[in-house]
Amino acid sequence: MSTIAELEVPAAEFALSSTFDAIPDAEFEVERVVAYDRDKLLPFVWITAPESGHDALDDALRSDSSVEGIELLTDLGDEWLYRMDWTQAIDLVVHLLHEEHATVLTAFGERDRWVLRILFPDRDSLSRSYDFCEDAGLSIDVTSIYELDDRRRGQFGLTADQLESLITASEHGYYEVPRGATLQEVAAELDISHQALSERLRRGHGRLVQNALVIGTEGRDVLR
Template sequence: MSTIAELQIPAAEFALSATFDAVPDAEFEVERVVAYDRDRLLPFTWVTADESGRDVLDEALRDDPSVDQVELLTDLDGEWLYRMDWVDAIDFLVHVLNEEHATVLTAFGESDRWLLRVLFPDRDSLSRSYDFCEQTGLSVEVTSIYELDQRRSGQFGLTANQLESLITASEQGYYEVPRGATLTEVADELGISHQALSERLRRGHGRLVQNALVIGTQDDGLFR
């Protein structure tokens, strides 16, 4: 039976740790990750760094030994979409993607940790991945486990920005018929651009659909 695991990995043991050291306010949200080689990954990643700014972030990414190539694809008023090659500190992801044929549903990184939500083909593949971490000395913590045929409750994998934008849009009447507020009015309330809000809502809606329909029940005792 397919299983979803919510995992936590110390930022120091994962890709981009040098970038976090240089830009501690940076937050990374992986949109999609592709394993196109045995020793490298190609993630498409949204990044914010409100205090440091993009120039500092770009320099940190260029100097980060876990990153080989970086390309800015989109600039949305303080949120930037990058395509980059991860080439170091990615043993866990390479294992789950190539060996266990798992799927990374969400990945969010901040200064001290990465939070991942991974769909495994079954419990055995999750157990093997956990064993791989123990054998290689990786500090991966399994915080929650869900089965796909059982009801789950809890959070829906939203980032803080997505949650704030969705709640504000609802409070302002954006989802009402007829609408009580336009997208521009909600964006003005949040202090961001119309385009940035549109992207936040789009990604937030995607997270809600994905995580509300992929349902299960929590089981915290498997690896205790």
């Protein structure tokens, strides 16, 4: 069964480490990453640096030894989209993409770390990647692991009850303005108390925020 894991990697052991040092307030969000050979990655990266500003950020990127071929694609004033070649400190991602046929769902960098959310073909490929990092002397912290099931609820870390409750509430208009159904009416549809439904929705909303929006939150399971 496919497995999603969240991995933390020190910025010093990954691409853009000197940019992290030069622009400590910068935040990086990878939009898409392509490995077009074993020596280079081609990521599209959204970057913000509210205190340092764009000029300082651009200078830091262009002097970063892990990066080549930088191109600014979009300038939104306080957020910038770059296309760049990563050529150093990319062994982990190259291994994931080439050897394990994994998919990088999200990658987010801030302060002193990168957080990667990876879809692995199975649990064994995750274990092999962990072993690869140990053998290569790379630091890696697996903060969250969960399996995808045939209803895809695992993609967001939801329980079956939470998924059913969220879908039922949405189908009955609970999230519409004005509401198409009350909490009590949705609970009656599910044949549970409104207190139980409220708890399911609250926990489900929390898992959705953590796994769809917040990267780097502490997970439930660890690999070892």
